[in-house]
Amino acid sequence: MGAAVSGAKNQTTDDWQAGGKIFGGYNIDQNWAVEVGHSRFGKEDFRATAAPQFPDAQVKSSRTYIAGKYTMPVSAxxxxxxxxxxxxxxxxxxxxxxxxxxxxxxxxxxLGLQYALAPNVALVGEYERYGKKKDVGAKADVVSVGVQYGF
Structure with a gap:
């Protein structure tokens, strides 16, 4: 199980949007696992009209996944x-x-990397792709950095 900070470009406002991610899974053996996760990106205000400087619209996005995971050791x-x-x-x-x-x-x-900080704790960083291109809200391409704890 773990938690991460995710970032994606917001297609509506053309800037980066940060969000939180939680994930958990089950290791079948040393290399194979099954994982589920959920990322939620914060609410972002934007102007949909040429009205005064007050935002008149909002967008927020979330992504949920289930996946098979294959891990390969690079070093200890x-x-x-x-x-x-x-x-x-x-x-x-x-x-x-x-x-x-x-x-x-x-x-x-x-695709990602994980670095063991302790026997059951690892730092993780990954690039994720959630489905097809998005026209509004958080883009389908997401980067995450977080911590994973294994039981």
Whole structure:
């Protein structure tokens, strides 16, 4: 199990959006595992009209995945891994009093590194891809850095 900080470019505002990620899984053997995770990106205000300087719209995104994970040791403390699975993606936009939710499912893939800080604790960093290109909200390409604890 673990927690991370995720970052993705926001397609609507053309800047980076940070969010939190939680994940957990089960190691089948030394190399293979199954993992689930959820990333949620913060609410971001933007201007949808040329009205005064007050934002009149908001967007927020979340991503959920389930994947198989293959880990390969690089050295005593460093491992590389790849994940492949499926994702459920949700983007909510609010413009004045109109709310709209876009949902899609698609392929999920990730490449990452984990560095053992202690026998059960590792620092993880990864690049993730959640399905197809997004037109609004957080982009499908996400980077994460976090901590993982193994039982």
């Amino acid at each position: 403390d460093l491992s590389a891994y790849a994940k492949l699975g499926a994702s459920y993606n949700e983007t909510k936009t609010s413009f004045m009093s109109v709310n709209r939710t876009n949902r899609d499912t698609g392929a999920y893939a990730a």
